[in-house]
Amino acid sequence: MARAHLHLDRSLPLSAQSHKGHNRWHPDIPAALRVAPGTEVEIECLDPLDGQIKPGMTAADLATLQSSRVHALAGPVAVEGAEPGDLLAIRIQEISTIDRGFTVISPGFGFLRHHFPKPFLVHWEMANGFAHSAQIPGVKIPGAPFMGVMGLAPSQALFDRISAREADLLARGGMVMPPNADGAVPADPQIARTALRTVPPREVGGNMDIKQLVAGSTLYLPVYQKDALFSVGDGHFAQGDGESCGTAIETASTFVARFELLKGEAKRRGQTDPSFSNDGARPSPALAARPFYATTGNSVRKDGRNESENLNVAAENAILNMIDYLVTTRGLTPEQAYCLISVAVDLRISQAVDVPNVIVSAFLPTDIFEE
DSSP states (O other), X not given: OOEEEEXXXXXXXXXXXXTSEESSBOTTOOOSEEEOTTOEEEEEEOOTTTTOOOTTOOGGGGGGOOGGGOOOEEEEEEETTOOTTOEEEEEEEEEEEOSXXXXXXXXXXXXXXXXXXXXXXXXXXXXTTEEEOSSSTTBOEEOOOXXXXXXXXXXXXXXXXXXXXXXXXXXXXXXXXOOOXXXXXXXXXXXXXXXXXXXXXXXXXXXXXXXXXOTTEEEEEEOOSTTOOEEXXXXXXXXXXXXXXXXXXXXXXXXXXXXXXXXXXXXXXXXOSOEEEEOSSSOOTTTSOOOEEEEEEOSBOTTSOBOSSOHHHHHHHHHHHHHHHHHHHHOOOHHHHHHHHHHHOEEEEEESOSTTOOEEEEEEEGGGBOO
């Protein structure tokens, strides 16, 4: 089988190799590589923060980071013959990472951003399939590498709709990161001043952070733009469902996948959003049954006010309860616990029908502790 290659130089920032990658979404970003359907593609990616986190850095150094450089993506890869209405199947063959990574708490970001206003940084070292950290001693995190960002370019019409709805949400006080030309790649002002940020997932995929998208899984993305224009990045060595503090074990990665084009299938199915599958032929640590301890949360806020069917409140309560458990039974600091939850704990909706209180459970795999 033919294999194509797209390799970013990890010694250089994305801005120095902008012909191979980008950190914004826009329909006019040109392709870095063209392939025929059925081609297997190997893509070597930078880490999500574009190499800004260096060994030996501390939490104080996080103040120097340019958050506008987040999600250094490789691509786009043009798939010849792809047209709006088609479905692009990305059959993930291999995902590997380098031997180091990081997790950060960034003030103003993350699910519990109002509880954690101070920066925190965890350095991870990966070896023999596990990650260890001096900042959270006594735990080992099994690797289940996946890509946090996989997506296609929007069409101009979809781009315009997304831009309008996000501007409207921002005006209503929503948590939206609007277009920002600072640190944008490509730097072409005609693109940078209006291009979409990569933080949220959208109809074309993007920053989905679905930890089950490991090797052996297939991602199906509806095509909106001619040639599909696939991009990938945001490599993760491991992550808990929810990615609670906003980062997983972030790392540079190599991604191998085969692209198959299902002509007219998105239109036939009426599929406008991503879907994914795994046939079980290649069992993954991300799907394996493991021993656990779980906390729960419901729709009653910590101040006693009852909200109706509010999954956000339930999830927040489940995470806060897990933090309390890790602090009181494992001796972690709240910051250590929050980062550990982000890379290892799974949030699952246990029930969403027993009104007014829904239940979210937080599953902690207990085999991560070196006892």
